[in-house]
Amino acid sequence: MIVMESYKIIISGRVQGVFYRRFAKINADRFGIKGYVKNLHDGSVEVICEGDKKRMGLFLSELKKGPPHSDVEKLDIKEIKEKTYFESFEVRY
Numbered sequence: 001m002i003v004m005e006s007y008k009i010i011i012s013g014r015v016q017g018v019f020y021r022r023f024a025k026i027n028a029d030r031f032g033i034k035g036y037v038k039n040l041h042d043g044s045v046e047v048i049c050e051g052d053k054k055r056m057g058l059f060l061s062e063l064k065k066g067p068p069h070s071d072v073e074k075l076d077i078k079e080i081k082e083k084t085y086f087e088s089f090e091v092r093y
Contacts, residue, residue, distance in 0.1 A: 006035075006050040006080035011063060013073030015045045021091045023067035028089035031055040031062075035084070038092035050084060 011020070016039050024037040024047055033056065035049035051059065066072040 003053045004050060004083070005053050005056045006084055007048070007056070007060075008078045008080055009047040009049065009060075009063065010040070010076040011045040011047065011066075011072060011074070012043075012076070013066075014069075014071040015066065016043055018070040019067050020045050020070055023070075024063060025089055025091050027059055027062040031059045033059045034086035034089050036086070036090045036092045048080070048084065049089070050080075050086060 021037045021039065024045070027033075028035065028049065031051065033049050033051040035047065037045060037047045040046050047063065049056070049059065060075070060077070064072055064075055
C-alpha cells in the first residue's frame with residue numbers, strides 16, 4: 001500500500017534569485033511529487049507538495065540541499081491533513 005503525504009514547507013535562507021523554484025520543480029518531477037512552489041514576499045520560498053512517503057523523503061532531502069549558490073537555513077515543514085489533489089508540480093509566480 002502506498003502511503004501519501006502532503007506538506008506545506010517554508011524554505012528560509014538565500015533561496016530567491018538562485019533558481020530555487022526551478023530546482024524544486026526538477027526534483028519534484030524526478031521523484032513524482034505534485035504541488036507547487038512559489039516565492040514569498042519575505043524572501044522565503046513556499047512549497048505545497050504531495051507524494052508517497054519514500055519519494056517525499058528524497059524530495060525533502062534535495063530541498064534541504066538546494067541548488068548551487070543557495071544557502072538553505074531552514075525548512076519549516078507542516079503536514080497538511082486535508083488531501084489536496086494536484087495533477088503535476090508547477091512553478092507559481
